[in-house]
Amino acid sequence: MTVTEIECRIADSFNETFESSSIRSSLRLQAKKPDSGIVRVSRGLYAMSRQSTSRFEYGKATLIQGDAFAVMASLEESSIQAIVTDPPYGLVEYKKSQVSKLRKGQGGVWRIPPSFDGAKRSPLPRFTTLTNADREKIVEFFGRFGEQALRVLVPGANIVVATNPLVSHLVAGALESAGLEPRGQLVRLVQTMRGGDRPKGFESEYPDVSVMPRSQFEPWVIMRKPMDETTGRNLAEYGTGGWRRIDDDHPFGDVIKSAPTRKEERAIANHPSLKPQKLMRQIVRAALPLGMGMILDPFAGSGSTLAAAESLGYSSLGIEQDSEYYNLACNAIPKLTALED
Ligand SMILES: C[S@@+](CC[C@H](N)C(=O)[O-])C[C@H]1O[C@@H](n2cnc3c(N)ncnc32)[C@H](O)[C@@H]1O
Structure with missing residues (x-):
């Protein structure tokens, strides 16, 4: 409602007027x-x-249960120094109906991969089935997300968004159209179970063919809120405008060797998209060039970004809409934080 509509509603209901101020x-x-x-x-x-919003605090981490867009809209302008997030890029996979199919082991858009080398893999959403209408929804979703991000971030702030090779261009394009600057991509080198399959139904006829390359990397889109004049000014004024170096000899690089999330972590946080602490700690650490400020993860899942921030001594804010994942995160954040790398 606009303030004027609220004013009229109060006047009608209470037969009294209030100053709009x-x-x-x-x-x-x-x-x-x-x-x-x-x-x-x-x-x-x-x-x-x-929804009534619940809130969980652990050290310098705060997790809010609610819708990312509604909660971000309630945050103050220019109050966040970096966003590191892993959103629902297929958009349908975290809808209530699909999550309940996943929880019942019925699949839906989720593919339960076979065990491989004795290791049980997490379910993966199928992205090859996206229609043009789904693609438009992704663009619309990330356009809205980009607008909110632009409002809550300070100038020069980094945004790092986990994607996959089939949608990364849509995510980057939508965020750019919203006014954020593209700053490249981060490559997480990881062998997943995506791609590499022989043509279904024609496996023996075409034994030397696979339909898609076996995916061996995960792209993370890197964007930035436009800077306010020079890098020096942004660093001094907002603590943003660059990346924290690994050490004197090593700047943060855009390729990170990684592995699927360890069993030990999955036992703590049984979320289908749990990211490993080792990876998250490297990204989160680098996202604040001076190690100062607030990291936001609007699609927090089981809280791996918040745990990484907490282990580094950074302040963080997470938002998760699903009550089961929210409860999972409240339990997992302290345990993931305490893990050795
Ligand atoms: C890909 S998962 C993130 C998993 C996370 N990286 C982890 O390590 O646990 C995306 C999460 O976003 C949540 N989500 C989807 N739409 C949302 C929305 N509008 N607001 C807040 N959370 C949302 C889903 O419930 C899901 O847990």
Whole structure:
């Protein structure tokens, strides 16, 4: 509702009028409290959050249960120094109906890969089945996400988004259209069970063919909120505008050798998209060039970004809409934080 609509509704309901400035300042105050149920959508426009928001705190990490867009809309402008996130890029795979199929082991868009070398793999969403309409939804989703990111980030802030080779261009394009600058891609070298299969039904006829290359990397899109003048000014004013070096001799690089998430971590956080701490700690550490500021993960899942931030002594804020994954994260964050690399 706009403030004027709220004013009229109060006048109708209570036969009394209030100054719009006092309505506005009360809404502004409420919207700053994550669990008030009031979110600021844009200037003078507020919404009631339909879900009651729960909140979990551990050290310098805060996790809010709610919708990423609604919670981000309630955050203050220019209050975040970096975003590191692994969003639902197929968009349908984390819909209630699909998550419940996954939990029942029925599959749906989730593919349960066969065991390989004695190791049990996590389920993977099928992205090869995306239609043009699905692609448009992805572009629309990341366009909205980009707009919110632009508002909450300080100038020069890094955004690092996990994607996959089939959608990374859509994600980068939508974020760029929203006003963020492309800054390359990060390659996580990891062998997954995607691709490499022989043509279904024609395996013996074409034994030397696989339909798609076996995927051996995971692309992470890197974007930046445009800087305010020079790098020096951004570093001094906002603590942003670069990447934290590994050490004197090694700048942070855009290829990270990785492995599928370890059994030990999956036993702590049984989320189908759990990212390994070793990888997350490298990315999160580098995303704040001076090691100061707040990392946001709006699609927190089981909290691996927050745990990585906590293990580095960084402040972090996560948002997760699914109540089971939220509860899982509350339990997992302290345990993932405590793990050795
Ligand atoms: C790919 S998973 C992230 C997993 C995470 N990297 C981890 O290591 O646990 C994406 C998460 O985003 C959540 N999600 C999807 N849409 C959301 C929304 N609109 N707001 C908040 N969370 C959302 C899903 O429930 C899912 O847990």
